[in-house]
Amino acid sequence: MPGFDQRDGLxxxxxxxxxxxxxxxxxxxxxxxxxxxxxxxxxxxxxEIFDLTGHNQRLRESAEMLDFEVPYSVAELDKAAREVIAxxxxxxxxxxxxxxxxxxxxxxSAQKTKINVAIAAWEWGSYFDxxxxxxxxxxxxxxxxxxxxxxxxxxxxxxxxxxICTIEKHRAEREGFADAVMLDWRGYVAECTGANIFFxxxxxxxxxxxxxxxxxITRRTVMGLAKQRGWDVVEKHILPEELAxxxxxxxxxxxxxxMPVGSIGEYNFVPGEITRTLMADYxxxxxxxxxxxxxx
Numbered sequence: 001m002p003g004f005d006q007r008d009g010l011x012x013x014x015x016x017x018x019x020x021x022x023x024x025x026x027x028x029x030x031x032x033x034x035x036x037x038x039x040x041x042x043x044x045x046x047x048e049i050f051d052l053t054g055h056n057q058r059l060r061e062s063a064e065m066l067d068f069e070v071p072y073s074v075a076e077l078d079k080a081a082r083e084v085i086a087x088x089x090x091x092x093x094x095x096x097x098x099x100x101x102x103x104x105x106x107x108x109s110a111q112k113t114k115i116n117v118a119i120a121a122w123e124w125g126s127y128f129d130x131x132x133x134x135x136x137x138x139x140x141x142x143x144x145x146x147x148x149x150x151x152x153x154x155x156x157x158x159x160x161x162x163x164i165c166t167i168e169k170h171r172a173e174r175e176g177f178a179d180a181v182m183l184d185w186r187g188y189v190a191e192c193t194g195a196n197i198f199f200x201x202x203x204x205x206x207x208x209x210x211x212x213x214x215x216x217i218t219r220r221t222v223m224g225l226a227k228q229r230g231w232d233v234v235e236k237h238i239l240p241e242e243l244a245x246x247x248x249x250x251x252x253x254x255x256x257x258x259m260p261v262g263s264i265g266e267y268n269f270v271p272g273e274i275t276r277t278l279m280a281d282y283x284x285x286x287x288x289x290x291x292x293x294x295x296x
Contacts, residue, residue: 012119031100035160038062042095065156094124136262142168142180165193195253199246243267
């Protein structure tokens with residue numbers, strides 16, 4: 001499979017639709033050296049991008065936390081994302097908006113740099129091994145922790161905050177695991193490298209309080225689906241040893257969608273009714289056309 005710099009298609013780049021091969025930046029781009037970039041991850045289902053406006057609103061908010069402004073409104077970004085899907089003739093796809101500081105200034109200070117924005121899209125299947133759907137994914141605990149909000153803009157989807165996620169994802173994969181569960185700086189369970197995490201005990205759903213990591217759009221969506229089912233959802237600080245008391249575990253994210261977890265280190269779980277139901281409810285929500293056809 002060709003690298004992401006060698007594909008056919010079109011990318012929206014600073015207001016213009018350009019050939020995939022032409023979407024390039026200079027070596028001395030500030031974002032490459034200092035991490036001054038924010039991004040989003042969206043999925044298109046049956047030609048429609050799920051919660052498109054919510055993602056683009058968060059992109060602008062993330063940029064503000066990194067002290068720059070995305071030079072396009074949410075409405076303009078929504079329109080551009082839809083145009084990218086249409087131009088590339090995609091129906092079910094992953095969509096990646098990115099905003100970053102350019103190469104006009106090199107150094108810690110970058111107030112004179114141009115803010116660039118691009119949106120790309122491509123076909124992308126399951127983020128995790130589909131075989132894990134039955135028994136659940138095998139996870140391990142990460143060594144690096146999510147930082148204290150006093151040390152980093154933890155509620156921004158900033159590119160630099162994912163450096164430790166890549167390290168931990170690689171470490172987990174080398175050891176035969178699907179992903180790693182990260183603790184926060186206090187030692188509480190936080191999230192996976194690219195997904196939020198949930199647990200089930202006695203019919204109640206528990207999830208870590210999102211006070212030092214991204215409060216994911218899929219996380220909030222699944223919490224809403226659970227409440228519609230009449231299930232209680234409790235946000236709380238969870239210590240690793242408390243995992244022994246939970247019977248089910250699943251993760252959520254735009255890329256991950258809703259995926260069951262079979263184990264985290266020494267702690268084991270069995271995908272049960274709540275996990276399976278939320279997987280089905282989420283699939284029905286993002287594929288409304290298929291749900292209507294099945295009902296008919």
